[in-house]
Amino acid sequence: MFMENKLLFVIHALLFLQLLIVAYQPVSGQRGNDGVIVTQSDYQALRAFKRELVDFTGVLRSWNDSGHGACLGWWAGIKCVNGQVIAIQLPWKRLGGRISEKIGQLQALRKLSLHDNVLAGPVPLSLGFLPNLRGVYLFNNRLSGSVPPSIGNCPLLQTLDLSNNSLTGTIPSSLANSTKLYRLNLSFNSLSGFIPTSLTKFPSLTILALQHNNLSGPIPSTWGAGNRNHSYKLTILTLDNNLISGTIPSSLSKLGFLEEIYLNNNQISGTIPDEIGELTRLQKLDLSNNAINGSFPSSFSNLSSLVSLNLEGNRLNNQIPGGLERLQNLSVLNLKKNNFSGHIPASVGNISGIYQLDLSENKFSGKIPASLSSLDNLTSFNVSHNNLSGPVPSLLSKKFNSSSFAGNLQLCGYSASTPCSSPPPQILPSSPPAEQPLKKKHHHKFSTKDKILIAAGALLAVLLLLCCILLVCLVRKRSASKGMNGTTAKQAADAGIAAKAVPSSAGVEYGGEAGGKLVHFDGPFVFTADDLLCATAEIMGKSTYGTAYKATLEEGNEVAVKRLREKTTKGQKEFETEAAAIGKIRHPNLLALRAYYLGPKGEKLLVFDYMSKGSLASFLHARGPDTIIDWPTRMNIAIGITRGLCYLHNENIVHGNLTSSNILLDEQTNAHIADFGLSRLMTAAANTTVIATAGTLGYNAPELSKSKKATTKTDVYSLGVLILELLTGKSPGEPMNSMDLPQWVASIVKEEWTNEVFDLELMRDVPTIGDLLLNTLKLALHCVDPAPAARPEAQQVLQQLEEIKPDQATGGSAAEGGAEVPPQEAE
Known part of the structure; x- marks a missing residue:
């Protein structure tokens, strides 16, 4: 017993001694996550760093005063190697205060990531004393003062992002001393002075972002100086929204890797150098809102990778040269507010992928080329305020409203108030009898009186034809009304109404023989059926399923009509069975099928509610520069889409073609999923074509390329792409460094350049919605996981979205396909 007590006494004494050692040497007894003792100097530097911060959320509570676990993974945001701190990563933690100069004591520090906080004060000068520093991420804070020239002393620095702060002063030329620097972002500050020429001379720089400052003077002309091999790797140059003057230097052509150039909203003058046409990798060029003059460079036809060209608001003149048809990747062409003259090149109609074309407020003359009608993807078109003449091609006048053509005094046919006069009838000479010799022809000249009589006769004939058509429609409508004596309209409609198919007044022909069935x-x-077939119609767009029209009935009610492509649908009996099932589906976030019509020649029309704000695609990507879409609106759209998809999946319906073009918005900007269930109406071959088309737009899950079969998991992938589209403002169909949208976002997040992901409109509100953006981004990336099994179900996505934005959640059970719908959203 005595020996046991003696042994216990020795053990306790040893433990007490160890505690004393820990108490008096708080760090020396701790081992790092690699098993090495933490250094005293790093511990003291971290304590000083913590003292100058304001911890609003308690994230630094783990940084205990004894230093226990500083490098064991217990201290939030700290990573160590060999007992030294190599990384401080505390983004999105709402940290205030300032960054201590004591950070310069962390000699092994490689990465400092404090972005998206509320830090104030200057950027520490002592960062320049860190020989191992590779990445500085301090964007989206409230830092002030100047950019420390000492940062140029960091020989291994690769990324410096101080964007979206309140920095002033000039850009230090010494930054070029960091010869490994490949990302420099000082945008959205108040920096002034010239752009240092030293930034143009080192080949490692990949991204130079200096937009939204007060920089002045000319763009340096020394790009790529002294290097004949064009090995400079600069891919993105953004200098927009500054006070830059002078001309565009031709030396930019030496940057053979350039993919994006933004010089818009400056005071640049002079001409566009022809050498720009040598940048064969260039995808986006924005020179808008400057004072650039001269001609449209013919060398631009060599820019085969160009996706977007914006020259709006300059003083460019003369004609646009041919060869534009070589720009087959072009999707946006904006030449608004210049002095271009001559004819609109017909070759523009050969650029099949173009969806935004603005030639307004110039001096173009002649007719609108008929070739523009073949641009199926065109969603935004404007040629207003030019000197154009002649009739507007009928497909363009049906697809776009009168504001797209206004201000051309000799242009006609684009609205009811601008009709084109009918041409006089041609008088063909009669052939002489074969058995009689030919007589000498006498040329008879018509007098002015004859011409007036001929024109009046032709006009009278046209009026009589129109009266006949209107009379037929009126008689049939009255006959249909009489036939419904003793029966309600609903009963008659359910029974199906036979009618003769009559061409509509807008020229949309649905058939021409007796018969037909409307359900x-x-x-x-x-x-x-007569109401529908005699309605005026405007083409809204074309898809793999068919052509969509906006139809205005005689009473002024508006509906959307989709005419399905011939030979792509199932047989009539199977078609009617499936259509009846789709017609019963009702949810506030699904576009309701209201009726269908089977024509006498096999025509099939589907009638839906008309959505006044169009598709999400046009809402996001074809809006004017002054239209801002805030975060609550985007979140509401995302939640609406997800609710609709939950309902479909609970009804065992896979959409299979979920794209922003199939999300329609009503007057209150509520989302309605369109084209659901249509796969059940189509043949297998047609559905394969639909999947392939969605794939080219960037919405398809990777497994669809092999399986060709849509599932709930592929729908969730498409939903994730849609959420990324709302977050980034980018169209998934746009090429981004040879990556699709999910890959591009993942690559940017990996580099911690999160501010480059979000739409600039959202970045303005980062201090208040930063956490919401980040959480939504994480959820979207979860949805687009390459492995189908790793993706969440639609119901889980809805639950997390409502947790991210609880004030937009509705609560209630999701048993019927989503959360309970508030009264104002009910049908």
């Missing part, structure tokens, strides 16, 4: 489902109003 109604529940809806806000009932119409007859």
